[in-house]
Structure formats: structure tokens, C-alpha cells
Amino acid sequence: MHAIILSIGDELVLGQTVDTNSAWLGERLATRGIPVRYHHTLADDRDIIAEAIRHAADRAELVLITGGLGPTDDDLTRQALADAMNVQLVEDAASVEAVESHFTRRGREMPERNRVQALHPVGSTIIENHNGTAPGITATLGNATIHVMPGVPREMRAMFRDLIEPTLTPDAGQRHVILTTKLNTFGAGESTIADMLGPLMDRQRNPKVGTTVSDGIVSIRLRAEFPTTDEAEQQLDDTLAQVHEKLGALAFGREDQTLANAVVELLTKRGQRLVTAESCTGGLISKMLTDVGGSSMAYVGGWVTYSNLMKMEQLDVAKDDLDTHGAVSETVARAMAEGALRHVRPADVSLAVTGIAGPDGGTPDKPVGTVWLAMARREERQPDTFHTRTLLLALSGDRDAVRDRAAKSALQLLRLDLMDQPWDLIQWAK
Amino acid sequence: MHAIILSIGDELVLGQTVDTNSAWLGERLATRGIPVRYHHTLADDRDIIAEAIRHAADRAELVLITGGLGPTDDDLTRQALADAMNVQLVEDAASVEAVESHFTRRGREMPERNRVQALHPVGSTIIENHNGTAPGITATLGNATIHVMPGVPREMRAMFRDLIEPTLTPDAGQRHVILTTKLNTFGAGESTIADMLGPLMDRQRNPKVGTTVSDGIVSIRLRAEFPTTDEAEQQLDDTLAQVHEKLGALAFGREDQTLANAVVELLTKRGQRLVTAESCTGGLISKMLTDVGGSSMAYVGGWVTYSNLMKMEQLDVAKDDLDTHGAVSETVARAMAEGALRHVRPADVSLAVTGIAGPDGGTPDKPVGTVWLAMARREERQPDTFHTRTLLLALSGDRDAVRDRAAKSALQLLRLDLMDQPWDLIQWAK
Numbered sequence: 031m032h033a034i035i036l037s038i039g040d041e042l043v044l045g046q047t048v049d050t051n052s053a054w055l056g057e058r059l060a061t062r063g064i065p066v067r068y069h070h071t072l073a074d075d076r077d078i079i080a081e082a083i084r085h086a087a088d089r090a091e092l093v094l095i096t097g098g099l100g101p102t103d104d105d106l107t108r109q110a111l112a113d114a115m116n117v118q119l120v121e122d123a124a125s126v127e128a129v130e131s132h133f134t135r136r137g138r139e140m141p142e143r144n145r146v147q148a149l150h151p152v153g154s155t156i157i158e159n160h161n162g163t164a165p166g167i168t169a170t171l172g173n174a175t176i177h178v179m180p181g182v183p184r185e186m187r188a189m190f191r192d193l194i195e196p197t198l199t200p201d202a203g204q205r206h207v208i209l210t211t212k213l214n215t216f217g218a219g220e221s222t223i224a225d226m227l228g229p230l231m232d233r234q235r236n237p238k239v240g241t242t243v244s245d246g247i248v249s250i251r252l253r254a255e256f257p258t259t260d261e262a263e264q265q266l267d268d269t270l271a272q273v274h275e276k277l278g279a280l281a282f283g284r285e286d287q288t289l290a291n292a293v294v295e296l297l298t299k300r301g302q303r304l305v306t307a308e309s310c311t312g313g314l315i316s317k318m319l320t321d322v323g324g325s326s327m328a329y330v331g332g333w334v335t336y337s338n339l340m341k342m343e344q345l346d347v348a349k350d351d352l353d354t355h356g357a358v359s360e361t362v363a364r365a366m367a368e369g370a371l372r373h374v375r376p377a378d379v380s381l382a383v384t385g386i387a388g389p390d391g392g393t394p395d396k397p398v399g400t401v402w403l404a405m406a407r408r409e410e411r412q413p414d415t416f417h418t419r420t421l422l423l424a425l426s427g428d429r430d431a432v433r434d435r436a437a438k439s440a441l442q443l444l445r446l447d448l449m450d451q452p453w454d455l456i457q458w459a460k
Numbered sequence: 461m462h463a464i465i466l467s468i469g470d471e472l473v474l475g476q477t478v479d480t481n482s483a484w485l486g487e488r489l490a491t492r493g494i495p496v497r498y499h500h501t502l503a504d505d506r507d508i509i510a511e512a513i514r515h516a517a518d519r520a521e522l523v524l525i526t527g528g529l530g531p532t533d534d535d536l537t538r539q540a541l542a543d544a545m546n547v548q549l550v551e552d553a554a555s556v557e558a559v560e561s562h563f564t565r566r567g568r569e570m571p572e573r574n575r576v577q578a579l580h581p582v583g584s585t586i587i588e589n590h591n592g593t594a595p596g597i598t599a600t601l602g603n604a605t606i607h608v609m610p611g612v613p614r615e616m617r618a619m620f621r622d623l624i625e626p627t628l629t630p631d632a633g634q635r636h637v638i639l640t641t642k643l644n645t646f647g648a649g650e651s652t653i654a655d656m657l658g659p660l661m662d663r664q665r666n667p668k669v670g671t672t673v674s675d676g677i678v679s680i681r682l683r684a685e686f687p688t689t690d691e692a693e694q695q696l697d698d699t700l701a702q703v704h705e706k707l708g709a710l711a712f713g714r715e716d717q718t719l720a721n722a723v724v725e726l727l728t729k730r731g732q733r734l735v736t737a738e739s740c741t742g743g744l745i746s747k748m749l750t751d752v753g754g755s756s757m758a759y760v761g762g763w764v765t766y767s768n769l770m771k772m773e774q775l776d777v778a779k780d781d782l783d784t785h786g787a788v789s790e791t792v793a794r795a796m797a798e799g800a801l802r803h804v805r806p807a808d809v810s811l812a813v814t815g816i817a818g819p820d821g822g823t824p825d826k827p828v829g830t831v832w833l834a835m836a837r838r839e840e841r842q843p844d845t846f847h848t849r850t851l852l853l854a855l856s857g858d859r860d861a862v863r864d865r866a867a868k869s870a871l872q873l874l875r876l877d878l879m880d881q882p883w884d885l886i887q888w889a890k
Contacts, residue, residue, distance in 0.1 A: 043496045045487030046640065046681060047672070050478055052501065057475030066473045067508060071482065071499035078497060085515075102663050210476065233532050242477070251476060306764070312750025313743030316764040320742025323819050323859055331770040334736070334746040336761035339806060344761075344774075376769060389753050429753055 031198075033059050034086040035069045036079075038098035038107050039181055043073045051096045051186055058190065060208040062198060064092065074098060079110035087114070087174035092198070094190075097181030099164035101144045107178055108167070112151035115171055119149040122156045125165045132163050157193050161185045166193070206255050209262040213250040213273055215280040216289055216442050217456040223248045226276050230269070237269040246435045250277070279451040282442070289441040290318040290325075296448045297328035304444070305377040306332030307345055307366040309357065310385040310401065314437040330377050333370060345369030356396070358384050360420050363402035368416050371406045375413065380406045381440045385423070387432045399425040401436045405443060421453060424460040461628075463489050464516040465499045466509075468528035468537050469611055473503045481526045481616055488620065490638040492628060494522065504528060509540035517544070517604035522628070524620075527611030529594035531574045537608055538597070542581035545601055549579040552586045555595045562593050587623050591615045596623075636685050639692040643680040643703055645710040646719055646872050647886040653678045656706050660699070667699040676865045680707070709881040712872070719871040720748040720755075726878045727758035727809075734874070735807040736762030737775055737796040739787065740815040740831065744867040760807050763800060775799030786826070788814050790850050793832035798846050801836045805843065810836045811870045815853070817862045829855040831866045835873060851883060854890040 035055050041047040052069040059066055067090055072079050079098070086093045098107030112119050125148035133140040150156055150167045157166030157177070162185040167178040177194050179186045215223060220243050224231060227250070230239045237254035250273050256262040274281060282292045297304055306315050306329075313334045319325050333344055338357055341347040347365040355361045366382035374380075385401030392398035401423040409415040423439055425432045439456055446453055453459065465485050471477040482499040489496055497520055500512050509528070516523045528537030542549050555578035563570040580586055580597045587596030587607070594610040596619050607624050609616045645653060650673050654661060657680070660669045667684035680703050686692040704711060712722045727734055736745050736759075743764045749755050763774055768787055771777040777795040785791045796812035804810075815831030822828035831853040839845040853869055855862045865888070873883055883889065 041670075042483070043486055043499060044490045044638070044640075044683075045483035045485065046683075048478060048480055048483045049499075053472070053475035053478045055475065056473055060474045065503075067503065067505075068512070069473060069479075069499075069501035071501070073495075073497065075497075082498070104663060208474070210474075233534060240471075253474075253476075308743075308746075310750075312755075313738075313746025313762070313764065314750075316738075316743025316766075317747045320740075320744075320764070320766060320863075321860070325742075326766055329766055331764045331766035331774075332743070333763060334743065334750070334761045336746075336750060336756055336759055340761040340804065344803070373774070374770065430751070433750075 031064050031092055032090040033064050033066045033092040033094060034090040035066060036082055036086060036093065036095045037069065037071045037181070038074065038079060038095065040074045040104065042071050042097070051181065051183055054183070054187065055094055055096075055190065057210075058195065060210070062195070063207040064198065065206070065208075074104045074106055076106045076110045076113065079107060080113040083111060083114040083171070083176065087171040087176065091174055093174050093176040094194075095176065095178040096186050099147065099166070099178065099180050101141070101147055101163070105146075108146075108149050108151070111154070111167065111169060111176065111178060115151050115153065115169060117152040120152050121145070122148045122150055122165075125150075125156050128158065128165065129163050157189060159185055159189060160192075161188050206257065207259050207262045208253065208255045209259070209266050210251060210253045211266055211270060212252070212285050213270065213277070213281050214283050214287065215248045215250065215277055216246060216282060216438050217280050218248065219457060220248050222457060223250070223277070223280075227273065228276070230272060230276065237265050239269060239273060246431070246438055250281075278455075279446055279449060280455055282445060288318065288321070289438055289445065290322050293441050293445050293448075294319060294322045294325045294328045296445060300448065302328070302378040302448075303330050303376055304328060305330045305370045305374045305380045307370040307380065307382040308332065308334050309336060309341070309366070309383060310387045311383045311433050311437045311440075312336055314433055315381060315383065315440055318437060318441065330374055335366065341366060344373075346372070358386055358396055358400055358402060360402050360404075360422070363404035363420055364406075364418050367404035367406035367418055371408055371416055372414070378408050379444070381444055382406075383436055383440055385432070385436055387436075388429045399423075399427070399432050401425055401432070401439075403436070403440050403443060405447060419447075419453070421456070422460045423456075423458050425458055461494050461522055462520040463494050463496045463522040463524060464520040465496060466512055466516060466523065466525045467499065467501045467611070468504065468509060468525065470504045470534065472501050472527070481611065481613055484613070484617065485524055485526075485620065487640075488625065490640070492625070493637040494628065495636070495638075504534045504536055506536045506540045506543065509536060510543040513541060513544040513601070513606065517601040517606065521604055523601075523604050523606040524624075525606065525608040526616050529577065529596070529608065529610050531571070531577055531593070535576075538576075538579050538581070541584070541597065541599060541606065541608060545581050545583065545599060547582040550582050551575070552578045552580055552595070555580075555586050558588065558595065559593050587619060589615055589619060590622075591618050636687065637689050637692045638683060638685045639689070639696050640681060640683045641696055641700060642715050643682070643700065643707070643711050644713050644717060645678045645680065645707055646676060646712060646868050647710050648678065649887060650678050652887060653680070653707070653710075657703065658706070660702060660706065667695050669699065669703060676861070676868055680711075708885075709876055709879060710885055712875060718748065718751070719868055719875065720752050723871050723875050723878075724749060724752045724755045724758045726875060728754075730878065732758070732808040732878075733760050733806055734758060735760045735800045735804045735810045737800040737810065737812040738762065738764050739766060739771070739796070739813060740817045741813045741863050741867045741870075742766055744863055745811060745813065745870055748867060748871065760804055765796065771796060774803075776802070788816055788826055788830055788832060790832050790834075790852070793834035793850055794836075794848050797834035797836035797848055801838055801846055802844070808838055809874070811874055812836075813866055813870055815862070815866055817859045817866075819859055829853075829857070829862050831855055831862070831869075833866070833870050833873060835877060849877075849883070851886070852890045853886075853888050855888055
């Protein structure tokens, strides 16, 4: 069985909205072993949609359509489907009631124009929508089964998962299960990672190993295509283990796990508490840490000392040091980290960041992207004595990129430290 | 002239990557008055690509193709284009040199497999790539002009902007210029905004007015379609003025402007300086403010008091108040805002946030989404006296949503205050 995905909407074709439905459906189908031939994104044009439906029904046994089911004149998917099937539209009484009750529950009367949402081609069946007013449609054309779903991602996903996916049974004979997974790394560039992986990245290999980069995170994507789920899982795990071995501590998590997740987990496990002092990252490290639910076990809080005044008054950074070395210096990073730890007695460890994020403020000596990190740790038996390490980063990119990489580098350093791994894994340390 | 856009790549069809190239190209073409018939996303399959190229060339005078120009066996767009044109591939000597020098500049030798990137169908011409190794191709098939570009967004965008867009000349006679713009609001839901806009949102209207929501920001999208650029601009401006009038101070900016942009601009203009004290938002307000380049003129810094300890020790919140009212209370929000202002003498105004972001920590009295905001302002002639206002929010959604809306509400409140506008525009105030 093959599938084709159609997305309908002027806003998609005009580029006002990026189509995420097709990618989501493509991934769901792949994991069920149903390969997708193509995606097709169409304007709200009845003839063009009808032609695309006929074209798709000729080339695949499964056609998934999203969008164009709203109540307005621009919503033409119903009519186009009827045209492609060469039949008329009829009203579904149960659907009228369902749309009516959707409005009644919200204390409103159904606008007359919503009645059009109960229309469907003769010979097709209605798919209930539990999350909105637009019911879906299931129809047959030639050898193809066609499912039409609303374009609103939340409604589409629920309808597909609950009512359409369970009906899909790929032919047992030619079934190819495709399983994918993702391992995330931070601290080295894509080409360094590729060198480390070597022959594992051979294009002919199955499972296939590839890399993608997003905001400095290099993700290793694994894709296993095998006749059975068991075999695909087994092979995926095996390749994942090999990838892990090559990358060591650079890899911090699977799928959607973030560096902050990994750090909060490690701190919690060791019963340690962190405090932060941020200048150029301006709260980004705090934000990343507190994105993690339950982070208050591991994270006490911190300062955003975006001005010299706050560095001096709140963290006891010496005016002399600021004058002599500048706010972006090893001395000041160290003083910020130690000041934070001194002020919060129950904290065990602190992170401090000071740097030049740009676009202005760079000098020949300290260009944009110059960032000093410091990590201070309270000595066990001498709570007023700190063991402090610093690292100078030379980051590239715009303001957002410098801030993002600086914050992630700080989290990765702390993580490496907690795992007794060397800091020099971080490639952009100077 | 009409256009069709094809995107090539297994990763797109499988949903591992969301296709953003098509939306970007669709928007560029729309602003030049070239309507797009459809986007087509295709797997790395030579026959399917060739068929789609023929299909597109039959239906549009302009076909834009991205992807499938890399050096590996999976990259089949060149061959498929030659198939569609019914010709052979030839090597372009200048391109071999260009690819070679791309590697030489990086101190590496050209891998032999990159030579394939200099191939192009007989009768087509090469488009230079100044940002990567894959040259583009311009070809003619029937009445259609076809441009093939690399799939890497950065390379594709540069090639299109610099070398392809200047060659596009829509037929003067039937030209329809489509101009779009976006006005951003925060503080009311989409349906409230729709009610305020009323007949301006009529679907038949030109310029057309629609709304989209993203992370609590309701954006009003305007789309003007007219024979000339002048007329489209004039009409767009006129409708924008009407929209502005209906929405008043809820609207904070155009296009990509953020609430933080608007706040930093207002503070800078009035010569005022802000300090923050964040609990549940955990640095998100700081992060948003310091996302803005040059924000240090207006933003001094702040505290992330993620623990009661930090609230007490750094902001002088009374232990009694925490015990009696809880950390999420009007009293504590007020104490945080005033404590921040007391500690930073040069600051004129402070924002404080304390709330329950979830997923845990909610109670029947204070469910997840309960957030107290406070804003303190230093009295002009009495620097130790503060004028403080508070607001209780009842937010819905998950942890990310509660934190995001709380931070944006705080920024919008400050903005309204700076503009002498009433706070009750914020719809989710309790």
C-alpha cells in the first residue's frame, strides 16, 4: 500500500502558513510501514483540487486530504471530492445535529452557513469530529480509499489517530516498517560529528544514520526499514549503541530531551542545587532550566545582572575588576559565579556567563561572540571556599545564536562536570 | 504567469523535516504578483520526479524546484529533469572548477563524487551557487521555464533572490500584485478580536482581513490583491488604519515585532529603567527583554527567585507573608516588586511574577494557571516610596503556555501603563 497526502489552502500555497500537517502524517504513515509517494499542497480552487484527487487516486491506495472543510465560501474540498467522484453532495442529518450541538454547548446558535459542513458526496461516509465543527469524510475512488480531515492541526491529529489510523492495515506481504529515532549532541559541529561516526553514515547502510543541526544541537537521526517491527527495533537499538559509543559524553539525550532536562536530572540524582548569574544570556539559562517541570528540586534561582551596577551591588563584583578587566573577562565571570554561591548558602554549584552577544559592543580584542563562562563549586567541609573553573568561548553567529550557544555551553559544561568528563569536548572553547 | 513549486527529498515526504522552502517561495512569488497553483513534495524517486516535472510544466509557465542536487546517490533531480526533457546529462567545466575551488578554499580536496554536481541536462544552463557546492539549473520544457535550486534553505534563498527573482517578469496585462502585512495583538482571544473587527473580516473583502494565533499572540493578517503595487499599498494602508482603530492599545506591533521590542522602545523613549523579579516565569521576561539588541539602555537586570529562600534573602519578602499567604499571592508579588526596586536605586519601575505553572503544585484554591503580577513605580520626589499595582491572572494551558502568557501579560501591562491605557484590556485578568 502507498499513500499520497494533499493539503488544501490558499494560506499554504501563498506561504502565509507553513504546512506541518503533511510532515506529521508522513511520519505516522512511515512508522506503520506505509510509504508516501508525495505531498501536494493546493490552493482553494475547486477544479485544481478535483484534478489532484483523481491524479492521486490513480497512483496510491490511500489518499489523505487535510483542509478546506470550513464553513466559508473558500472551503471547497467537499465539492471538489464530489466532482472527482462524479457524484452530488447530500446532507448528513446526524452531522447537522453534531454541528448544532457543538454550538449549543457553547451557548450559541449554529450560524446557517455552518450547515454546509454536514454535506458529503453521495456514497461517502462521515467521520465525526470530536474537537471542532468540521466532520471528516471517507470515500472510495477507483482502488483508492480517501480520508478528508480538517486543516486545524489539533483536530486533524485527533481524527487521524482515533478514527483513521486504526483502520489502516498495510498488506502483510510487502510491509516495510520504518522506525526512526534521534540522539542529540552539543559541543561539536556537524562535520566533526560526521568524522566521529565515519562509516556508520554510509548512505547504503540500513539502519541509515544521518545528521541534522538545529540551534547548535547536532542530532543524529537513525532510520531502520525492515520487514517486521521486531527486526526494525532490534537493528535500531544496535545502531544506536554504536553511535553512542562513537560520540561519548557529547550525546546528552534522545528525541526531544533538552540539555536542561539532562542537567536537572543529574543534579536531582546527586542531591545538588544550582544557582546562576547571567549577564549576556540575560535569563536564558534560567528559562531553559525552569522549562523543566520539577526543576525547583535542583535549581534555586539566580540573577540577571545585565548592568555593571547589578554585578557590583548584588554579586559583590569589585569595581576595580570591572574597570581593569572589563565586564567580559575571566576575573568578572569568576567573581559572578563566586558571588552567587556566597549569597545562596544552600546552593552547591553556580554557573556564571558574561560575554558580548552583539550586534554592537565588539572590539578587536573582544569581538562579538567572546563569552566567559565560570562554574564555582562549594568545598565540602569549607562552605566559604570555592573551587572555580572558567572557560573562554569564541562563538559565531548573530545575537540570538551567541546567546543560545553560550547558555547551552554552560549547561553542557555543568553536565560534563557532574559526569567527571573533560570540558575540552566543547569544540568552540578558545 | 502562474508558478508551481516542487520540493524533493525523502526526509520531507517521511516527515523528518518540515518543508519551509515552498512557503518561503510562495510568499516571494505572491508579492511579485505571480500566483502559485500548487506545491508538490516528492520522494527521491527518479520516475516520480520526472513525471511531476512534466505535469507541472504542462500547467504553469514557471516551475521552481528545490532539493535533490547533492553529491550522493539519493540526489536524483538532475537525472529526473533530463528524463522529463528527454535529453542526456553533460558536464559543465566551469562548474567542476567552481566546486573544486569551494573545497580548495577550505583546504580540502574535492571528493570525486562531488563531480556529479557539475552535470546538467543538454540545453539547460547552470546557475552559480555562491554559498555551497550544488549549482542550480535553468531549463525550458514546453512553455515552462524551470529553475532548480539546492534544498538547503540558506543556499536556496540566496540563489533565488540574487539570480532568479530578477529574471521574473509577470505579464504586465494580467498582473495581480498581492501584498500582505501583519498586526500583532496580545491580551484578548481570537474570537474577541474577530468581534471587534466585525465586517472588516468579511471573506469577500479586498484587502482581506484574517486572524491567526501563535503562542497567545493574535495576529491580524491583511492581504491586498490589486492590479498595481501603488493601489495595493494604498489599500493595505487604509485597511490597516481601520483595523488599528478597532483594536486600540491591544495592538503592539507590525510583522515580527515582539512585546519586548515595544516595551524596550517605550522605556528608552521615556528614559526609564526596569528591573524584574520572576518566580514561575523563571527568567522568561528577562530573556524576552534581552532578546532585543540595545535593551541594556532600558533594562537593568533582575532576579529569578525560584525558591522561597531567594525571595526572602534577596528581595526581603517576609517569611510571615510566605507562610500566611503562600508564595503565590498578591502580598508576595507586591513584596517582590518593591524589593527589587528598593535594591536597585537607578531603576524607575519593576515587574514581579509569582504563579503556578504546573504541571504539579495546583490546589482547588489556586489551580495551575493562577498567576499574580505586580508592577511597582518609584515616586518621583520620594525615591523610597512606591506606587504598586497588582493583577491576578487565570491562565489555561500547559506549563509552557502558562509561563509564556504570564511573561507576555507582564510586558503588556507595563506597556499599557507606559501609554496610560487601562489594564482591563487584558482579557484573562480575573
